[in-house]
Amino acid sequence: MKNLKKTDPQIYELVKQEEKRQHDVLEMIPSENYASEAVVETLGTVLTNKYSEGFPKKRYYQGNSVIDSVEILAAERAKKLFGVPYVNVQALSGSPANSAIYFALLKNGDKLMGMELASGGHISHGHPIGLTGRLFKIAHYKLGKDSLLDYDEIERDG
Numbered sequence: 167m168k169n170l171k172k173t174d175p176q177i178y179e180l181v182k183q184e185e186k187r188q189h190d191v192l193e194m195i196p197s198e199n200y201a202s203e204a205v206v207e208t209l210g211t212v213l214t215n216k217y218s219e220g221f222p223k224k225r226y227y228q229g230n231s232v233i234d235s236v237e238i239l240a241a242e243r244a245k246k247l248f249g250v251p252y253v254n255v256q257a258l259s260g261s262p263a264n265s266a267i268y269f270a271l272l273k274n275g276d277k278l279m280g281m282e283l284a285s286g287g288h289i290s291h292g293h294p295i296g297l298t299g300r301l302f303k304i305a306h307y308k309l310g311k312d313s314l315l316d317y318d319e320i321e322r323d324g
Contacts, residue, residue, distance in 0.1 A: 195286050264290040268298060278302040279324050285309040 171178040188200055201209070213236065219226045222234035237255060244253040254266065272278060278298060280291025285308040289296040292304035305323045310316050 260288065261290045264288075265297070268302070272302060274301050276302055277305060277324075279305045279307060279320070282306040282308045 167178060167181065170181070193200065213233065216230065216233050217227055218230050218233045218237075222230075222237050225234070240255045241253050244255055245251065268278065278292050280298075281287030282291075283289070283293060287293075287306070290298055292298045292302065292306060294300075294304075298304070307315065307320045307323065
């Protein structure tokens, strides 16, 4: 980050503050889970400059041979890790990732259990205004006053 420090010392200092905060705090919100240093380094490379809509070797833009190789490698590793014949490693956001899982495992009307918004859940976890709230029977769970899950309540409502 020496170029950032030289070019914009204020942003550099804010990045350092956030690094310290993430190091010192246990984050319990799944979408804010910490990326490993290797992932952070990779996200800071020229790979992020490339728009790669579509699938490997079937892209809508030219110049994706390296991106295709990265995606194919990631997919092969995920298939091996999970022991499955197919994977899609493209989801860049929690909502599309959640939707991919829901539609792979559930049918319309199935029960979906998700954390309520006030406890740190997300609209994609079955909120009535979201798609999942319209397609599935929703059971929400929440954190207790002690910030812990009430497993008896989860078992009862699930």
